[in-house]
Amino acid sequence: MTPQNQTVLALLSQHEEQIIAEWLQEAGAAVGGRATDASRRAMQTEVLEIVAGVRTALEAGADPQAFNGADWTALRQSLETLSRSRAAQGRSAADTSTFVLAFKRPLFTALQRSVPDAQAQLAAVWAISVLVDKMAQWTVSTYQQTREDIIQRQQQDLLELSTPVxxxxxxxxxxxxxxxxxxxxxxxxxxxxxxxxxxxxxxxxxxxxxxxxxxxxxxxxxxxxxxxxxxxxxxxxxxxxxxxxxxxxxxxxxxxxxxxxxxxxxxxxxxxxxxxxxxxxxxxxx
CATH class of the missing domain: 3.30.750.24 (STAS domain)
Known part of the structure; x- marks a missing residue:
């Protein structure tokens, strides 16, 4: 495991509760007054699953650059579930990726508090950016595929409905x-x-x-x-x-x-x- 990935893992291990709380706050601010109690609970569940997936992959020594690898499978599945759920709700791909990208700020904040060395901070910032960006890209790709599947299924349903016997x-x-x-x-x-x-x-x-x-x-x-x-x-x-x-x-x-x-x-x-x-x-x- 690279030193910067070790730093990210240490941040999640030592400051997980605070990182999750700040991520939820950041994501909640993005949706403004549209968030309901049910959506907040769902958002919390999604955040917990994603953080657990990131921590598990980093503990296994996974490299964010190889995001398609087997060690990232659990995290990718959590992101796919997130994308499909939001696509079915009619949420946009931008909302979905914004939610994932909101993970950066609490990680950066924890990094500033915990790592005083500037060079180590810079390396960890790059590792965090690579990881979260790849997570966001994966959600967008899954979202687009899900929307295409939904549209194709709706077209098929309309086709069958428009040709009754x-x-x-x-x-x-x-x-x-x-x-x-x-x-x-x-x-x-x-x-x-x-x-x-x-x-x-x-x-x-x-x-x-x-x-x-x-x-x-x-x-x-x-x-x-x-x-x-x-x-x-x-x-x-x-x-x-x-x-x-x-x-x-x-x-x-x-x-x-x-x-x-x-x-x-x-x-x-x-x-x-x-x-x-x-x-x-x-x-x-x-």
Missing amino acids: IKLWEGVLAVPMIGTLDSSRTQTVMETLLQRIVDTGATLAIIDITGVPTVDTLVAQHLLKTVSAIRLMGAECIISGIRPQIAQTIVHLGIDLEGIASKASLADALALALQQRGYSITKSAV
Whole structure:
């Protein structure tokens, strides 16, 4: 262990309670009046875990320059837990790194009180700065990855919610499409719809594109792939919601929808589906 790391370890061993108290005070001042009793207790738990992780790593002779090493695993895990928790709470990466960087001031204060030698102080200041900076960098990296995971999961949830498969009648399913169709979304629609066909034994699926703003060659190809997959499952398909401008676009693009039933509205498509299934709808006398 280097002399400067020994100095940092000695500071934590001899002045731990004071360092923790000053760190909490520093971190609390950064958030101002936003801190609640629950958040203060959570902050205290986080500080205790981080200090324990630093002390354990230094006792094992770990070098802050090799922060990815095995000796720093416990500390990295504590920092990852901190970052994920704050990301889930909607806190910013800046708040998270500021909280970690607040660890410097109490260490510097304890260093000034305990180490009178200027050269030893300078070496310890550098060691503290390297260690705390790497801790802050780790929290930011983990925070960013956590936010990306959250955003990706939310996008997937929204994608699934935006493509529901609805049972309209016995043997008749409908998929109302809203928004832009791309390869990823089409794949999700196809998988969900085919699974529902298997689960319900449906023989006809209505794909409603009323909420699709534009239809280009790519969108049409996605629709044709979905129709082909449905037919391979032994079911038929009706496309509804083809507005006049979309019909003109399809014609101008030379897209061949021959053999695929299409209707202007979902109501018309349902009426056709019921007719194909042998149902007739009559208005009862009032």
